[in-house]
Amino acid sequence: MRQITLDEVVSLLKENDDFLILTHRYPDGDTLGSSYALCHILRKMGKKANVLIDGNLPKLMSYLADDYEELSFEPSYIISVDVAAPALLGENMTQYKDKINLCIDHHGSNTMDAENIYVDANAAAASEIIFEILELCDINIDKDIACALYTGISTDTGCFCYSNTTERTHIYAAKLMSHCDWKKINRKNFQTKTRSKLKMERMVYDTMEFYAGGKCSIIYITQSMIKMLNAGDDEMEGLASIPSQVEGVLMGITMREKPDGIFKISVRTNEGINASDFCKQFGGGGHPGAAGCTIKGDLASVKYRLIKACEETL
Amino acid sequence: MRQITLDEVVSLLKENDDFLILTHRYPDGDTLGSSYALCHILRKMGKKANVLIDGNLPKLMSYLADDYEELSFEPSYIISVDVAAPALLGENMTQYKDKINLCIDHHGSNTMDAENIYVDANAAAASEIIFEILELCDINIDKDIACALYTGISTDTGCFCYSNTTERTHIYAAKLMSHCDWKKINRKNFQTKTRSKLKMERMVYDTMEFYAGGKCSIIYITQSMIKMLNAGDDEMEGLASIPSQVEGVLMGITMREKPDGIFKISVRTNEGINASDFCKQFGGGGHPGAAGCTIKGDLASVKYRLIKACEETL
Numbered sequence: 001m002r003q004i005t006l007d008e009v010v011s012l013l014k015e016n017d018d019f020l021i022l023t024h025r026y027p028d029g030d031t032l033g034s035s036y037a038l039c040h041i042l043r044k045m046g047k048k049a050n051v052l053i054d055g056n057l058p059k060l061m062s063y064l065a066d067d068y069e070e071l072s073f074e075p076s077y078i079i080s081v082d083v084a085a086p087a088l089l090g091e092n093m094t095q096y097k098d099k100i101n102l103c104i105d106h107h108g109s110n111t112m113d114a115e116n117i118y119v120d121a122n123a124a125a126a127s128e129i130i131f132e133i134l135e136l137c138d139i140n141i142d143k144d145i146a147c148a149l150y151t152g153i154s155t156d157t158g159c160f161c162y163s164n165t166t167e168r169t170h171i172y173a174a175k176l177m178s179h180c181d182w183k184k185i186n187r188k189n190f191q192t193k194t195r196s197k198l199k200m201e202r203m204v205y206d207t208m209e210f211y212a213g214g215k216c217s218i219i220y221i222t223q224s225m226i227k228m229l230n231a232g233d234d235e236m237e238g239l240a241s242i243p244s245q246v247e248g249v250l251m252g253i254t255m256r257e258k259p260d261g262i263f264k265i266s267v268r269t270n271e272g273i274n275a276s277d278f279c280k281q282f283g284g285g286g287h288p289g290a291a292g293c294t295i296k297g298d299l300a301s302v303k304y305r306l307i308k309a310c311e312e313t314l
Numbered sequence: 315m316r317q318i319t320l321d322e323v324v325s326l327l328k329e330n331d332d333f334l335i336l337t338h339r340y341p342d343g344d345t346l347g348s349s350y351a352l353c354h355i356l357r358k359m360g361k362k363a364n365v366l367i368d369g370n371l372p373k374l375m376s377y378l379a380d381d382y383e384e385l386s387f388e389p390s391y392i393i394s395v396d397v398a399a400p401a402l403l404g405e406n407m408t409q410y411k412d413k414i415n416l417c418i419d420h421h422g423s424n425t426m427d428a429e430n431i432y433v434d435a436n437a438a439a440a441s442e443i444i445f446e447i448l449e450l451c452d453i454n455i456d457k458d459i460a461c462a463l464y465t466g467i468s469t470d471t472g473c474f475c476y477s478n479t480t481e482r483t484h485i486y487a488a489k490l491m492s493h494c495d496w497k498k499i500n501r502k503n504f505q506t507k508t509r510s511k512l513k514m515e516r517m518v519y520d521t522m523e524f525y526a527g528g529k530c531s532i533i534y535i536t537q538s539m540i541k542m543l544n545a546g547d548d549e550m551e552g553l554a555s556i557p558s559q560v561e562g563v564l565m566g567i568t569m570r571e572k573p574d575g576i577f578k579i580s581v582r583t584n585e586g587i588n589a590s591d592f593c594k595q596f597g598g599g600g601h602p603g604a605a606g607c608t609i610k611g612d613l614a615s616v617k618y619r620l621i622k623a624c625e626e627t628l
Contacts, residue, residue: 158473159472159473159474159475160473160474160475160484160487161473161474161500161504161505162500163497163500166491167488167489167491167492168488170474170484170485170487170488170491171484171485171488173474173484174481174482174484174485174488175481177480177481177484178481183477186475186476186477187584190475191475191559192559192560192561193559193560193561194560194561195524195528195560195561195562198519198522198560201519202516202519202520205512205515205516206516208512245505245506245507246506246507246508246509246512247506247507247508247509248509270501
């Protein structure tokens with residue numbers, strides 16, 4: 001395992017062939033955008049490359065594979081992109097877990113076990129790193145690459161709104177815009193809600209409660225709610241950001257019951273409250289502003305434990 | 315009345331003094347951001363300048379006046395910024411209506427009657443034009459100017475999401491970021507909802523109905539709803555974009571009852587459906603994608619007329 005430079009990454013891409021690109025579980029716009037973009041770049045370099053996804057491509061993101069066709073070959077060089085830890089690889093990737101040749105990521109907490117590692121924690125998205133690889137490789141940008149990279153950069157920054165956005169995020173976006181239909185991408189990812197998503201949001205709003213003098217807001221999604229609306233992962237997208245967006249809230253907590261009855265907890269914080277520290281007491285972790293953990297128990301008791309811990313923190 | 319170049323705008327600013335800057339009614343982030351930025355620039359040039367606002371500064375935007383103090387002088391050079399038509403000036407600006415020396419705007423439809431006019435319809439925000447003036451004037455950017463310009467550019471583009479965003483929008487944002495607390499601005503304008511706004515949204519979602527096979531979505535806000543929530547203009551902000559954001563909807567209609575019982579109708583369309591043409595049949599108008607009109611009548615009959623017209627259009 002060695003930390004390498006971006007120039008060395010480019011050399012490795014040029015020297016090798018028959019690439020397999022691994023994405024993280026519950027794939028989002030950035031792991032998919034960066035992986036498809038890298039795949040298109042490698043193919044433009046005359047290489048064979050495929051992208052491996054856990055499960056199906058999310059419906060919302062299906063446009064990313066419009067000009068992608070799986071090639072048939074035995075992979076000999078394994079790259080993970082936007083995967084922060086081995087546990088985040090999909091079940092269909094287990095066989096490659098100990099054979100990763102190159103890890104490209106932007107999570108400062110990266111714990112991947114790979115032959116070569118390139119982590120740029122200042123990049124707002126893994127797609128920013130792939131954009132830099134594209135420029136270093138001297139490959140002409142095309143519609144497919146631009147569409148994938150714009151998708152990754154815009155979704156990981158909440159359309160240039162989140163605090164991870166930087167000057168280079170805007171500059172790369174400016175360079176990508178003329179090469180892809182970014183208006184359509186924005187409309188799809190930020191300006192459209194399905195009717196079932198809308199129903200889920202309304203139901204979740206009805207569960208919202210406030211504690212600690214309005215500084216803590218908590219919402220929940222139970223299995224019976226999920227079943228009632230026949231909701232999938234697409235309907236769950238973005239719910240965790242709802243409670244922390246309410247004025248005056250410093251800690252927003254989202255409880256989501258998994259099919260096995262365990263609650264997946266997402267915590268978002270404002271004004272320097274440390275979400276990761278909060279989640280650590282329940283065996284979880286994450287970023288200072290966004291973290292998670294899992295807690296076993298029924299709705300009322302799990303909620304009680306969270307509220308109590310929250311009131312102690314605030 | 316003459317169309318002038320940006321260089322000529324800069325010359326006029328350098329040659330004159332005692333400026334009064336006029337903003338448009340129902341002031342938004344761009345008319346305020348561009349005006350305060352221009353005012354700060356002029357003061358840095360050693361000139362006297364004030365900003366005139368219709369009514370009070372919206373609470374959400376009050377931070378723009380943090381380092382602004384009204385000066386006492388008799389204005390001799392009147393500038394309107396981001397004002398598309400004379401009727402959009404506030405009532406407290408009537409005396410200046412026929413005395414405007416310079417109009418700076420980004421609305422292609424501009425009909426202002428001013429001595430000198432500079433309209434750049436490709437600018438996503440009037441604040442982009444003021445940024446260009448800043449660069450031409452060779453004034454050092456400071457926190458106040460950057461904060462005002464970032465506010466104008468980001469709010470008029472929905473945080474770089476709307477289709478009016480361009481490459482230069484991103485490039486100017488990149489240049490402004492290091493000079494202001496853009497994270498706080500984004501959080502204030504895009505990531506915070508008051509609890510009363512949240513309640514209003516939930517109530518409005520409950521009124522949502524679909525017609526024309528799901529291509530038309532309609533919501534309403536009545537005076538009794540407004541009274542029940544004690545809602546002001548801040549709670550109404552952004553409601554008109556809700557119905558058109560639902561998947562499959564081509565025409566989203568928002569009906570808002572005014573205190574006099576007349577309904578103010580806002581229409582937002584997708585995929586080339588012309589909202590302005592639709593509103594013209596009710597004596598209104600606007601942009602192809604966003605238009606409005608007013609209709610007198612009770613809720614049920616006004617809604618019926620709108621739905622019928624919508625079904626004929628789609």
